[in-house]
Amino acid sequence: QVQLDESGGGLVQAGGSLRLSCAASGRTFSSLAMGWFRQTPGKEREFVAGISRSGASTDYADSVKGRFTISRDNAKSTVYLQMNSLTPEDTAVYFCAAGNLYYTVRTTEWNYWGQGTQVTVSS
Secondary structure: OOEEEEEOOEEEEOOOOEEEEEEEEOOOHHHOEEEEEEEOOOOOOEEEEEEOOOOOOEEEOOOOOOOEEEEEEOOOOEEEEEEOOOOHHHOEEEEEEEEOOOOOOOHHHEEEEOOOEEEEEEO
16 A cells, blocks of 8 residues: 655645645555646546656646646655646646556556645635
């Protein structure tokens, strides 16, 4: 089993930045591909970004390319999501996920999930 614990969410004004963190435990972190998803009420959970086991490869949703950066520190068993130039459309609950394929957008192909952290961007 893998436990994922997100932090760093909050309220920010449009144009601002936030950094989310996700600490993992229960399994060798470097064996896991990691990702971030987000969800708003009434909508499906959507892929935001993914990073490979080593951190050498990343993938992003088109809506966040150039604004968000995913990174990981295997020594700290933590994955990050740096979010810049935030807009109200980025408001959502953000979930950390762990699995085998860092680039898959399918929620069913991610094995472990965190509880989520709320990000609210005011206009």
